[in-house]
Structure formats: structure tokens, C-alpha cells
Amino acid sequence: MSKNPEFVKFDKVDKSYDGKVLVVKDLQLDIAEGEFITMLGPSGSGKTTCLMMLAGFETPTNGEILLDGKIISNIPPHKRGIGMVFQNYALFPHMTVYENLAFPLKVRKIEKNEIDKKVDKALSMVSLNGFESRMPGQLSGGQQQRVAVARALVFDPSVVLMDEPLGALDKNLRESMQYEIKHIHENIGVTVVYVTHDQSEALTMSNRIAVFNDGKVQQLSNPSELYEKPVNSFVAEFIGENNTFNGEVSDISNDKCKVKLSNADILASPISVKSKGDKTTVSLRPERALIEPKEQMDNMFSGKIEEVIYHGDHTRVRINLLGNPEFILKVPNSTSNLELKVNEEIKIGWNSSDARALDPK
Numbered sequence: 556m557s558k559n560p561e562f563v564k565f566d567k568v569d570k571s572y573d574g575k576v577l578v579v580k581d582l583q584l585d586i587a588e589g590e591f592i593t594m595l596g597p598s599g600s601g602k603t604t605c606l607m608m609l610a611g612f613e614t615p616t617n618g619e620i621l622l623d624g625k626i627i628s629n630i631p632p633h634k635r636g637i638g639m640v641f642q643n644y645a646l647f648p649h650m651t652v653y654e655n656l657a658f659p660l661k662v663r664k665i666e667k668n669e670i671d672k673k674v675d676k677a678l679s680m681v682s683l684n685g686f687e688s689r690m691p692g693q694l695s696g697g698q699q700q701r702v703a704v705a706r707a708l709v710f711d712p713s714v715v716l717m718d719e720p721l722g723a724l725d726k727n728l729r730e731s732m733q734y735e736i737k738h739i740h741e742n743i744g745v746t747v748v749y750v751t752h753d754q755s756e757a758l759t760m761s762n763r764i765a766v767f768n769d770g771k772v773q774q775l776s777n778p779s780e781l782y783e784k785p786v787n788s789f790v791a792e793f794i795g796e797n798n799t800f801n802g803e804v805s806d807i808s809n810d811k812c813k814v815k816l817s818n819a820d821i822l823a824s825p826i827s828v829k830s831k832g833d834k835t836t837v838s839l840r841p842e843r844a845l846i847e848p849k850e851q852m853d854n855m856f857s858g859k860i861e862e863v864i865y866h867g868d869h870t871r872v873r874i875n876l877l878g879n880p881e882f883i884l885k886v887p888n889s890t891s892n893l894e895l896k897v898n899e900e901i902k903i904g905w906n907s908s909d910a911r912a913l914d915p916k
């Protein structure tokens with residue numbers, strides 16, 4: 556059976572809490588069946604509001620939300636067949652792990668022997684077999700989060716919503732849980748809608764990412780496209796690290812444009828600029844610029860090293876380049892045998908195809 560490409564559909568959805576300010580504006584978003592999609596954005600961008608409308612805890616001011624072709628606006632949250640994982644786990648502290656997982660099944664009037672099977676299956680998904688009789692207070696944060704994930708999956712929901720579910724965990728545990736949730740999704744193929752403000756988490760886990768700002772989706776793409784080909788300055792700044800140059804287009808033809816800075820000209824790919832005279836912010840990822848390149852590149856300039864920081868797998872170099880003392884380079888330690896010293900003058904090069912002329916900041 557082919558999967559529905561519009562399994563979850565936001566159709567021209569607006570949301571206002573006060574009747575004046577729209578926190579979600581004219582949202583048109585289709586989520587495919589079995590997809591892992593992340594709503595990513597800063598606080599107040601509208602991403603959590605979208606999740607709450609899909610869950611049924613908020614109602615759209617305008618527009619409709621559809622699940623598998625059916626409008627769900629009038630269906631109460633507990634009848635939507637949607638699993639939910641929160642940041643604070645929301646486990647019942649007075650119930651055992653087994654009772655926490657059995658609860659959504661009992662509410663659905665499922666028989667005891669079927670409940671046992673489903674609880675057992677859900678616990679094995681999150682590698683917690685044997686923890687049935689523990690209380691939440693006897694579990695670590697990571698184990699509690701796994702129980703919360705298992706409880707969201709135990710009744711075979713059509714969609715699972717996750718709202719910043721790893722925010723309370725420490726860095727190492729958060730990273731291992733990212734892979735765990737990603738593998739659970741790959742194994743069972745449930746549709747997941749995930750909300751986070753952590754861009755590396757979004758890049759690690761998702762099939763596609765919707766970047767929100769000011770109530771609108773700025774870009775909806777797979778992780779590599781979002782990182783390598785941001786469509787505007789907000790996305791370029793929000794996803795990963797980014798060097799920027801502000802200038803004006805002095806020439807444009809085919810796939811290159813010349814951008815006049817205050818002290819030099821650089822070549823870039825015209826993404827958001829159309830004609831000569833357009834103001835632009837040029838975006839360049841730190842790993843795309845090379846130190847002392849062996850071959851001629853479109854852009855070649857001299858700069859002075861301000862700071863060198865060793866990061867294990869790479870060295871981060873801050874350079875004063877073209878009047879910008881915050882220009883960052885990332886040099887992989889496995890391939891580099893360069894001696895990098897503070898105050899040293901070095902040559903930097905990058906190709907125009909890696910520099911994107913976007914909307915002015």
C-alpha cells in the first residue's frame with residue numbers, strides 16, 4: 556500500500572491568542588505518512604503552537620488541520636490517535652513503569668492479556684524489559700524519557716508528537732537518545748512530528764526540517780539541503796555556523812554575481828539577488844573556506860590569524876579577513892599538517908558556488 560504524502564495537512568492555518576497578533580500565519584504544510592519531520596525555530600516562532608494545534612490542545616483561528624484526509628478540528632485530543640512525548644516526561648509518579656504504559660491502553664478498554672503483550676513490545680523497543688515494576692523515581696532521566704517514548708507508542712498511534720523531549724538531558728545522553736529515537740522511527744515507521752530549537756538535533760534525526768520564524772515556515776528541506784543551500788539569511792544564520800559579508804551587487808550573470816564590500820569585491824552565487832544594485836548578505840560556511848589553497852579559487856584573500864582553538868576532530872581558526880575580525884574557519888585535524896600561529900598572515904580561498912548571496916540582514 557502506498558503511503559499518503561498528505562497524511563498530516565495544515566491547510567492555510569492561522570493562530571492568534573488575542574485576536575490581533577498571529578503567532579502562526581497562513582501555514583501550508585504537508586507531512587507524509589511515516590515521515591520524521593522536525594519543526595525547528597527560536598522561541599516564539601510558532602513551532603510549539605503548531606504541535607499543540609495538531610494534538611488538539613489549541614484550536615486554529617483560521618484554516619483546517621487534516622489527519623489522513625479527515626478534518627480533526629472538532630475531535631478531542633484523546634480521540635485523535637496521537638501519541639505525545641513532553642520535555643518533562645509527564646509520567647505518573649505513583650504508578651510503576653508497567654502501569655504508566657498500561658494506562659493509555661486501559662482508557663481504550665483493551666483486554667488485560669493484550670495490554671501485557673503491548674507493554675512488553677513497547678518496552679523492548681526502548682530496551683527497558685525487566686523494568687516493569689520500577690517507579691519513575693527509581694529511574695534515571697534517560698530511562699524516564701524512554702518510558703515516556705514507550706508510552707507514546709504503546710497504543711500504536713498514527714502520529715507521535717514530541718515537544719523538546721530531550722531538553723532536560725545532559726549532552727552525551729541527549730545525543731545517544733537522538734540516535735535511539737531515530738532508530739525506533741526507522742524500525743516501526745510511525746509518523747513523527749518533532750519540535751526543537753536545537754539545530755544539530757534536527758539535522759541528526761529528521762527526514763525533513765521546517766524552519767520557523769515569526770509564525771511562518773522559512774524553508775522546508777532535508778537536512779543536507781537546509782545546511783548547504785539555505786534560501787535566506789535567517790536560515791543560514793540559524794542552521795550551523797556561518798560567515799557573512801554585507802555588500803551590494805555590482806555585476807550579475809548566469810550563476811555568479813560580484814558583490815562589492817567596503818574594501819574588496821567577492822564572487823558568490825546569486826540566490827536572493829536579481830539585479831545590479833541589490834543589497835545582499837553573503838553567507839559562507841566555515842568549512843568551505845581553505846587555508847593556503849593549492850589551486851586558484853574564485854575568492855582569494857590574505858588575513859591574519861587572531862585565535863586558534865583545538866577541538867579534537869578539527870581546529871577552529873578565527874581570522875581577521877576583509878575587515879571582519881570574526882571570520883571563522885574549521886580545519887579537519889586528520890588531513891591538515893599546517894602550523895597555525897596567532898598573528899600569522901595566511902591566504903584564504905573559497906569558491907563562488909559555496910558563497911550564497913542572500914537577502915540583506
